Amino acid sequence: MPPQTRRMAFPKVVIERDTDSEQSSSEEEEEEEELEEPEVLVESENEEKVEEAKKKGKAPITISLKKVCKVCKKPGHEAGFKGATYIDCPMKPCFLCKMPGHTTVTCPHRVATEYGVIPATHKNTRNALGYVFKRQIRPRIPPIKPAYVIPDQVSCAVIRYHSRRVTCLEFHPTNNNILLSGDKKGQLGVWDFRKVYEKVVYGNVHSCILNNMKFSPASDGTVYAASSDGTVSSTDVETGIALSLMNLNPDGWRGPSTWRMLYGMDINAEKGAVLVADNFGFLYLVDTRSNDRTGKPILIHKKGSKVVGLHCNPVQPDLLLSCGNDHFARIWDIRRIEAGSSIYDLAHSRVVNSAYFSPVSGSKILTTSQDNRLCIWDSIFGNMNSPSREIVHSHDFNRYLTPFRAEWDPKDSSESLAVIGRYISENYNGAALHPIDFIDISTGQLVAEIMDPNITTISPVNKLHPRDDVLASGSSRSLFIWRPKEKSEPVEQKDEGKIVVCGRDEKKRRHRKFGGESDDSDDDKSIRKGKRFKSQSKSHSKSSLSVKVRR
DNA sequence: AGGGGATGGCACC
DNA sequence: TGGTGCCCCTCCCC
Numbered sequence: 001m002p003p004q005t006r007r008m009a010f011p012k013v014v015i016e017r018d019t020d021s022e023q024s025s026s027e028e029e030e031e032e033e034e035l036e037e038p039e040v041l042v043e044s045e046n047e048e049k050v051e052e053a054k055k056k057g058k059a060p061i062t063i064s065l066k067k068v069c070k071v072c073k074k075p076g077h078e079a080g081f082k083g084a085t086y087i088d089c090p091m092k093p094c095f096l097c098k099m100p101g102h103t104t105v106t107c108p109h110r111v112a113t114e115y116g117v118i119p120a121t122h123k124n125t126r127n128a129l130g131y132v133f134k135r136q137i138r139p140r141i142p143p144i145k146p147a148y149v150i151p152d153q154v155s156c157a158v159i160r161y162h163s164r165r166v167t168c169l170e171f172h173p174t175n176n177n178i179l180l181s182g183d184k185k186g187q188l189g190v191w192d193f194r195k196v197y198e199k200v201v202y203g204n205v206h207s208c209i210l211n212n213m214k215f216s217p218a219s220d221g222t223v224y225a226a227s228s229d230g231t232v233s234s235t236d237v238e239t240g241i242a243l244s245l246m247n248l249n250p251d252g253w254r255g256p257s258t259w260r261m262l263y264g265m266d267i268n269a270e271k272g273a274v275l276v277a278d279n280f281g282f283l284y285l286v287d288t289r290s291n292d293r294t295g296k297p298i299l300i301h302k303k304g305s306k307v308v309g310l311h312c313n314p315v316q317p318d319l320l321l322s323c324g325n326d327h328f329a330r331i332w333d334i335r336r337i338e339a340g341s342s343i344y345d346l347a348h349s350r351v352v353n354s355a356y357f358s359p360v361s362g363s364k365i366l367t368t369s370q371d372n373r374l375c376i377w378d379s380i381f382g383n384m385n386s387p388s389r390e391i392v393h394s395h396d397f398n399r400y401l402t403p404f405r406a407e408w409d410p411k412d413s414s415e416s417l418a419v420i421g422r423y424i425s426e427n428y429n430g431a432a433l434h435p436i437d438f439i440d441i442s443t444g445q446l447v448a449e450i451m452d453p454n455i456t457t458i459s460p461v462n463k464l465h466p467r468d469d470v471l472a473s474g475s476s477r478s479l480f481i482w483r484p485k486e487k488s489e490p491v492e493q494k495d496e497g498k499i500v501v502c503g504r505d506e507k508k509r510r511h512r513k514f515g516g517e518s519d520d521s522d523d524d525k526s527i528r529k530g531k532r533f534k535s536q537s538k539s540h541s542k543s544s545l546s547v548k549v550r551r
Numbered sequence: 552a553g554g555g556g557a558t559g560g561c562a563c564c
Numbered sequence: 565t566g567g568t569g570c571c572c573c574t575c576c577c578c
Contacts, residue, residue: 071572086573095573104573165575257566304565306559325560351560370560399559400574424573432573457575476575 085427096372096424097392104424109392145414150438150448151464151471151482154455156196159478160503161189166474167402169463170213172237173220176465179472180237181479182210184402186227190237193472193481196500202240205233211262211308217269218288226265226276232286245291248278264310264324268334270317275334277307277322283337299339302326308403309354315362319343323355329367331384344384346377351398354405358415366418366441368406372396374420376441391444393437394424395460402460402474406439410466416442419471421459422449434458436473436482450482 071079071089079089088095088103096107104110164184172178181189186206192198206227216222216234225233230248235241248260264277273294274286281304282297301307301324309329313319320337323329329346346355350370358364365377367387372394375387395404406420418439425432428451435449436459450471461474471482 081573088573394573397572397574399572400557403559 085432086424095396096394098371110424145416145442146412148412148417148438148440148447149469149484150450151469151484152448152450153483153485154452155481155483156193156498157478157480157500158191158196158199159499159501161191161199161479161500162187162201162477165402165476166461166479167210168212169461169472169474169479170215170223171463171465171472173215173466175220176468178237179479179481180213180223181474182213182225183477184209186210186229188213188223188225188235188240189479190240191479196498199500200240202235202242204240205235205242206231209261212265212310214265214267216288217267218272224265224267224274226262228261228263228279230260230262230278232262232265232274232276234288234291243291245274245286246276246284246293248284261306263306263308264322266310266312266320268312268317268320271334275310275312275320277301277310277324279306281305281307281324281326283307283310283322298337300330300332300337300342301328308352309356309405311356313357313362314359319357319362321355321357321365323352323367325351327351327369329355329365346375346384346387348373348375350396353395353403354407356406356408359408359410360413360415364415364441366406366408368395368404368420370396370398370403374406374418374439374441389441389444391439391441393420393439394422395420397423401458404460407462407464409464411464411469414442416440417447419462419464421462421473421475423458428453432456436462436471452480455480 069075069077069079069089069091072091074091077090079087081087085105086095087105090103093100094102094107095104097109162181162183162185164187166181166183168182170180172180177192177194179189179191179193181191183189185203186208188202188205188210190200190202205225207229209228211226211228213223213225216224221237223235223237224245225235227233232245234243234245248262249258253259261279262276263279264275266275267273267288268275271285272288274288275283276286277283277300278297281299281301283300284297285294286292287294300322305325307322307324309321309323311321313321318334320332320334321329322332327348327350329348329352330342331344331346332342346352346365346367348367348369348371353368353370355365355367358366363379365375367375367377369375372392374391374393376389376391377384378388393406397404401423404421404423406418408415409417409419418441419436420439421436422434425434426449428435431453433451433453433456435451437446438448438450439445440447455475455478457476457478459473459475459480463472465471469484473480473482
């Protein structure tokens with residue numbers, strides 16, 4: 001027998017007399033008992049039935065085949081897509097919340113995000129340091145939460161801009177219309193989304209995955225990037241001229257056990273240092289003046305495990321937050337940092353994709369873990385043994401996709417709004433779409449889920465603009481700029497002015513309608529390319545509105 | 552239009 | 565602790 005792929009393993013033909021193919025095999029067998037006629041067994045797979053037929057001494061007629069679950073290989077149920085809805089194998093724990101006893105379809109967390117919320121416990125932060133910190137910070141945080149402005153409409157896009165999937169995004173620190181994007185190939189895109197056709201891709205910066213980038217606090221024309229090629233680069237955004245600050249693989253490829261890849265990166269402006277971390281658990285410091293490594297690598301996560309994220313506290317830059325594949329996020333004081341010297345270790349049940357301090361006070365931490373949970377850790381001086389809140393959210397997937405990372409809204413002074421792409425699809429007016437979620441982490445509620453019928457791919461990379469009501473998202477190889485509906489351009493631009501299509505089909509697609517309301521056939525086609533639901537959903541929008549907002 | 556490949560985590564020995 | 569095989573709700577290309 002040739003090795004079976006998943007598709008081949010899917011049950012083949014079922015021809016049953018008087019029975020629905022959906023019925024379980026036990027029912028099939030019962031029915032067979034009642035049959036008087038001799039049977040013919042066409043599918044030889046069903047050995048039980050062959051044996052049975054031999055015993056009875058008659059040739060079976062029934063063309064029959066047990067439907068076998070492709071996940072657990074057991075009969076009686078099936079897993080896989082029914083239209084665009086994926087049916088879980090009931091033998092496995094829920095794909096969404098990871099608890100046994102139910103599947104994603106009936107998971108309480110699927111109905112509304114707020115059910116997944118574990119309420120915040122009151123925390124006593126009685127130590128003096130915590131008190132002082134709170135006194136310093138509290139005046140900055142207004143007691144009343146501002147009304148959220150959600151960028152819910154695609155205002156422009158570059159389709160197939162990168163040749164491989166997008167891995168990170170960064171807005172220019174001073175020019176409001178410049179978006180930088182990195183991809184799996186190591187290329188760096190610079191796009192002016194006001195003049196939509198003004199875009200470049202620099203291919204000389206890195207040779208593989210551009211994992212993280214950050215603008216230089218000293219010069220807003222310079223961006224630093226960390227890559228799986230083991231180098232840290234400093235690139236001039238205008239010219240694309242790149243400088244390599246550190247190379248961890250000077251001897252080239254000597255196999256996977258020696259090849260070092262850089263993932264987490266941040267900049268400590270006070271120290272004038274770029275902090276980077278590799279796939280073996282080590283942290284490196286690079287001086288931005290000498291463009292040279294300072295000190296020795298420091299083991300900050302389990303030896304041999306990937307450190308995927310680094311973040312310096314916005315208020316106290318010496319506080320460093322790291323996260324990685326050893327299932328921990330850790331807090332450090334970089335003035336005295338050495339292996340094992342972490343201030344706190346925040347435990348998760350699986351890999352931690354990201355960990356970020358809150359943008360204004362730096363007193364909260366938001367982590368995204370592969371266990372399908374967002375965790376909020378309230379005070380860096382409080383009890384860090386458990387998160388103050390856990391929010392169940394579908395983002396458990398890593399292979400083939402850029403890991404999902406929940407990010408703070410840098411404009412939200414109340415430090416409660418976060419954005420993250422969703423993995424599982426939902427039925428939106430008959431189309432299977434993967435929305436981008438806005439979550440109020442102070443209540444755990446889903447504030448908004450945004451989607452566009454033309455975007456059928458998953459959007460794991462999302463970045464909120466530091467000053468404007470703009471969201472940039474990376475979905476597969478394409479980039480999208482979202483703005484609030486009410487703030488859409490008063491004069492509708494022509495489509496070709498808003499959407500740039502790169503790659504082979506450029507001419508064909510150039511005049512295609514994109515986004516907004518549309519009932520023309522072209523639009524329909526693009527939806528059909530994605531998965532479709534058999535019947536239209538009642539639970540989601542009836543209009544062509546591309547956003548659902550819960551307040 | 553359907554198969555295949557790249558690819559990361561983790562359980563298991 | 566390293567190797568191996570399995571997971572399997574993607575995306576893109578041929």
